[in-house]
Each structure stands twice: as C-alpha cells, then as structure tokens.
Amino acid sequence: MFAAAIRERRATIAAWLIGGTLAMYFEALAIAAELRDFPGGPEVLAKSIMPTIEAMRIIRWPADRLDTLGGYLAYHNITLFNYFLALYAALQGARLIRRLEETGDIEFYLSAKTTRAKLLTVRSIADFAAQMAISLGLGLATAFALQSSGEANTSGAIITFLAIGICISPVFGLGLLISQFVKNSRTAAGATTIIVTILYVLNNIAEKYSWLEPIKYLSPFYYANLSRPVIPGFSSNYTSWIVMSLVGVTLFQKD
Amino acid sequence: MKQQEVVIRCEKLSKDYGSNNGLFDCNLTVKSGEVFGLIGPNGAGKSTLLKLLMDSIKPSSGSAEIFELDTQQHSLELKARIGYLPGELMDFPSVTAGYILNLLLNLRGIEDRERLKIISNRLQLDLNRKYQELSHGNKQKVGLVQAFMHNPELLILDEPTIGLDPVIQRELRTMVQEAVQEGKTVLLSSHVLSDVESVCSRIGLIIGGRIVREGTLAELRSERIHKITASFIGKKPTSTQLITSGATEVVVTKDSVYFESNGSINEILQLLSHFQVSELDSRELSLEEVFFSEVNR
Numbered sequence: 001m002f003a004a005a006i007r008e009r010r011a012t013i014a015a016w017l018i019g020g021t022l023a024m025y026f027e028a029l030a031i032a033a034e035l036r037d038f039p040g041g042p043e044v045l046a047k048s049i050m051p052t053i054e055a056m057r058i059i060r061w062p063a064d065r066l067d068t069l070g071g072y073l074a075y076h077n078i079t080l081f082n083y084f085l086a087l088y089a090a091l092q093g094a095r096l097i098r099r100l101e102e103t104g105d106i107e108f109y110l111s112a113k114t115t116r117a118k119l120l121t122v123r124s125i126a127d128f129a130a131q132m133a134i135s136l137g138l139g140l141a142t143a144f145a146l147q148s149s150g151e152a153n154t155s156g157a158i159i160t161f162l163a164i165g166i167c168i169s170p171v172f173g174l175g176l177l178i179s180q181f182v183k184n185s186r187t188a189a190g191a192t193t194i195i196v197t198i199l200y201v202l203n204n205i206a207e208k209y210s211w212l213e214p215i216k217y218l219s220p221f222y223y224a225n226l227s228r229p230v231i232p233g234f235s236s237n238y239t240s241w242i243v244m245s246l247v248g249v250t251l252f253q254k255d
Numbered sequence: 256m257k258q259q260e261v262v263i264r265c266e267k268l269s270k271d272y273g274s275n276n277g278l279f280d281c282n283l284t285v286k287s288g289e290v291f292g293l294i295g296p297n298g299a300g301k302s303t304l305l306k307l308l309m310d311s312i313k314p315s316s317g318s319a320e321i322f323e324l325d326t327q328q329h330s331l332e333l334k335a336r337i338g339y340l341p342g343e344l345m346d347f348p349s350v351t352a353g354y355i356l357n358l359l360l361n362l363r364g365i366e367d368r369e370r371l372k373i374i375s376n377r378l379q380l381d382l383n384r385k386y387q388e389l390s391h392g393n394k395q396k397v398g399l400v401q402a403f404m405h406n407p408e409l410l411i412l413d414e415p416t417i418g419l420d421p422v423i424q425r426e427l428r429t430m431v432q433e434a435v436q437e438g439k440t441v442l443l444s445s446h447v448l449s450d451v452e453s454v455c456s457r458i459g460l461i462i463g464g465r466i467v468r469e470g471t472l473a474e475l476r477s478e479r480i481h482k483i484t485a486s487f488i489g490k491k492p493t494s495t496q497l498i499t500s501g502a503t504e505v506v507v508t509k510d511s512v513y514f515e516s517n518g519s520i521n522e523i524l525q526l527l528s529h530f531q532v533s534e535l536d537s538r539e540l541s542l543e544e545v546f547f548s549e550v551n552r
Contacts, residue, residue: 004358008348104343107311108355108401111339112362113331 093175173251
C-alpha cells in the first residue's frame with residue numbers, strides 16, 4: 001500500500017524536482033552574474049535593493065546576506081519554495097482521507113482487510129516521504145545550482161531544504177484535521193490554504209509590527225527559517241526540527 | 256459449514272442520517288447457501304445496510320452479526336471471509352486494472368493470482384488497460400473481480416449488474432449460482448428486478464429505510480395479487496358475491512367481470528363453478544408490480 005501511495009505521487013514529485021531544478025539553476029546563474037557584474041560590487045547591490053525588498057515583504061521574507069549567492073537564493077527562491085511546499089503539504093493533508101471517501105476508493109481499501117487507521121498512517125507516511133523526497137531533491141538542485149555558479153555549499157543547501165520539509169509537516173496535520181470538520185476535500189483544501197497563507201504572511205511582517213511579533217511563533221515558516229545554512233555564516237536549529245515533528249505527529253493523531 | 260446456518264443476522268439495526276433518511280430497525284436473517292436479494296427504490300437504505308454490514312459506517316443503534324461475529328468488533332476478521340462490491344465505482348488514478356487488483360490482493364495477504372486471472376477471463380476484463388480509460392461496465396468488472404478473487408464465503412454485492420452487457424450479466428448470474436452450489440452465501444441489492452427474480456432464493460423489499468416485505472420467491476408469490484378476468488355465458492356472479500368470496504377491485508361489465516384476489520383464490524373458483532365460464536384469464540402480479548404496489552402504497 002505504501003508503494004502504491006508513492007506511485008500515485010510520483011508525477012507530482014517529478015514535476016517538483018524538474019521545475020525546482022530549472023528554477024534554481026537558471027536563477028542562480030542570473031543572480032551570480034548580477035552579483036559579479038553590479039557596479040560597486042555585491043554589497044552595493046544588496047544595499048540598493050533593500051527598499052524594494054522591504055516593500056515586497058508581504059511576499060518574501062527574511063532577506064539576509066543578499067551580497068552572497070546563497071543569501072540571495074534563500075531570499076529570492078527558497079522562501080517561495082517554502083511557501084509552496086507548505087501549500088502542497090496542506091493540500092495533501094486536506095485531501096488524504098476525504099478524497100478517498102468522495103471517490104469511494106476507501107470502501108475498496110477497507111473491504112480488503114485493512115483498517116482506516118492503517119490506511120491513514122500508511123498514506124500519511126507516503127505523503128511525508130514524498131515531501132522529504134521533494135525537499136531533498138530541491139536541496140540537491142540548489143547545491144548543483146550553487147556549484148555551477150561558483151559558490152559551492154552542498155550540505156548547507158540540503159540541510160536548508162530538509163529543515164523546510166520537516167518544519168512544514170504540521171500543516172499536513174492541520175489539513176487533515178480541518179478536513180474532518182468540513183463537508184468535502186475542496187472546502188478543506190481551501191480553508192487550509194487560507195490558514196497557511198495567513199501564517200506565511202504573518203511570519204513575513206511580524207518583525208515590523210511589535211504587537212504581531214509573538215504570533216510568528218505559531219507559524220511553521222518561522223521555525224523553517226531558523227535553519228538556513230545555505231546562507232554563508234548561518235547555521236541550523238535542530239531543536240526546531242524536533243519540535244515541529246512532534247507538533248506534526250500530534251496534529252496527525254487528532255484525526 | 257452446515258446447510259441453513261445463519262450467516263447474517265441484523266437486530267434492530269439502524270443508521271439515522273436525519274430527515275427520515277437511513278435505515279431503521281432492520282431485522283434480517285440470511286442463511287447459508289442463500290442468495291438474498293434486496294430491492295428498493297433509490298435512497299431506500301439498501302447500500303446503507305450493506306455498508307453497515309461491512310463496517311464502513313457505524314450504526315446509530317442495533318447490532319449486526321456475520322458468521323456469528325459482531326461486524327464492528329470482528330471487522331478485519333470478517334473482511335477476510337467476505338467479498339464486497341461497493342455501490343460506487345473506485346477512482347484509482349493512473350494505474351491498470353491489474354495493478355489495482357494485485358494491490359487489493361496484497362492487502363489481503365494472498366499471493367496466488369490464479370483465481371484473479373480466471374475470474375477476469377470469465378468477465379472478459381483486460382487487466383492491462385488503464386483503469387481510468389475503462390468504460391463504466393469494465394470498471395464495474397474490476398469491482399466484481401475484487402469481490403470474487405479471494406474466494407470468499409460470503410458475497411455482498413451492491414448493484415452488481417449495473418453497466419454490464421447482457422452476456423456478462425449472464426456470466427455473473429452463473430458465477431453467483433456456482434458460488435451458492437459451493438455452499439457460499441450471497442446478499443445482493445439491485446434495481447434490476449428480473450435479475451433478483453432469476454437468481455435470488457429470498458427477497459427483501461426495502462422502502463423508506465425499512466424492510467417492508469421479506470420472504471422466499473414462493474412466499475412472495477403466494478402473497479401476490481391475482482388479476483382475474485372472467486367471461487360468462489348467461490348468468491354471471493354479482494359484485495357482492497365476488498366480494499364475499501374475497502375478491503377486490505370488482506368491475507362488472509355486460510359479459511364479464513374483472514376482479515383482484517390477494518392470496519388463495521379457491522373460494523372464488525368455487526363461486527365461479529356455479530356459472531358457465533366461457534373464458535378465464537388469471538395473471539399473477541410480477542415482482543415488478545409487487546415492487547411498485549409497495550412503493551406507491
């Protein structure tokens with residue numbers, strides 16, 4: 001059943017990896033050229049674009065070490081990949097069981113000597129495995145892009161994406177939880193998408209408004225951003241990995 | 256298994272969906288070797304009953320046992336012994352029919368694929384075709400193969416003939432009859448009354464979530480209304496005489512009388528024997544007419 005669940009997701013995984021690799025590779029080449037050729041050098045470039053970046057804070061944040069390829073890629077691409085991967089996880093969670101119920105497939109599974117709990121667990125593990133495979137693949141793609149652009153940081157790229165894969169896992173559980181309280185998988189997906197987007201935007205703007213700052217701790221994006229070793233001089237926060245994994249498992253068990 | 260052991264027993268089994276929808280106080284006994292047919296209009300509660308037996312949904316009240324085991328407490332154990340065709344087609348994406356059936360066999364822990372191939376051949380199902388590309392009838396065949404492929408002791412089939420061509424319908428009837436000859440039990444629901452009539456040994460008519468009529472075909476026949484038209488030479492019986500003998504819906508014309516009789520017509524025949532009958536036409540209600548008479552009641 002696990003293999004079958006992975007098989008169902010193979011096209012999605014492939015699409016993520018191909019699209020992600022292309023986006024990372026060509027963006028890295030472009031950013032590397034910009035950093036290299038900008039009059040005054042990378043520091044001047046980083047300083048000159050900050051007003052624009054501040055204005056676009058609602059879409060992308062945080063922005064650190066924009067004078068480096070790793071920093072610029074982390075800001076420009078990885079923040080968005082973080083958001084889109086979270087949306088993917090949320091939708092998978094929202095559709096996990098409800099979609100099977102809507103299509104009637106669940107009756108075939110359940111009549112074949114399996115339980116709902118087993119079905120839920122195996123397919124959730126498959127979703128998590130797919131999410132981690134996509135994260136790992138994107139990490140490798142980023143490592144390749146950095147290597148091709150002259151700023152090799154393989155472990156940093158991979159760890160940054162693995163942190164994303166793990167730290168956004170609670171939104172999968174959130175989608176699954178919401179799906180129990182709404183009529184169908186579409187409504188669950190819509191509601192979860194709105195919540196994930198709010199959490200993403202809140203995390204982006206929280207530091208700007210002091211009264212919002214405590215709320216950022218509710219956002220999985222905050223914890224993912226604690227581990228960005230793809231940026232020169234930045235490290236990983238493995239405690240947040242453990243905490244978010246536990247939150248993810250707890251939300252899953254609420255089903 | 257001994258003949259006539261109770262295989263399915265429901266006691267006041269209910270599932271209330273609200274607004275008078277669902278299944279209510281269902282008492283049902285299906286014995287070993289029987290083919291029990293559930294008939295009823297859409298939304299009558301047929302599929303609800305089958306889902307309750309399969310523990311796909313939980314009852315509001317009452318209990319159900321299969322092979323003397325509680326369907327909720329022994330759900331997994333029972334599923335190993337039951338072949339179930341749900342009322343809705345499955346929707347597996349991007350895989351072949353063979354892949355789905357092998358997956359479901361794997362879930363059952365069965366390695367032998369021989370029976371899967373035999374049943375697929377009998378139902379003329381191409382296992383190598385993508386499931387999504389199959390017609391409705393062929394998708395139904397996939398469902399039927401998965402119900403039969405592990406050689407279950409009990410078959411629970413929800414609308415099994417839907418979408419099947421007449422040749423495959425006939426083959427399915429044969430498969431059901433063979434299963435019964437092997438001592439297996441079948442519970443099926445259908446809208447196709449002729450199918451139920453041809454293959455089922457007992458029938459339950461379910462309307463508004465309640466089983467309103469139940470019995471063997473012979474029992475139902477004995478309860479059936481006869482529609483009788485008799486023509487006479489000379490004198491003919493009066494309405495009062497006919498009604499006294501048990502006739503209903505009496506219509507007397509110049510040369511003939513039309514009436515209906517529920518149950519035995521011996522008394523009426525005795526009455527008619529006192530007259531010179533030139534023509535007598537008696538017709539039993541078909542199962543379809545019984546069905547509609549109950550539905551419209």
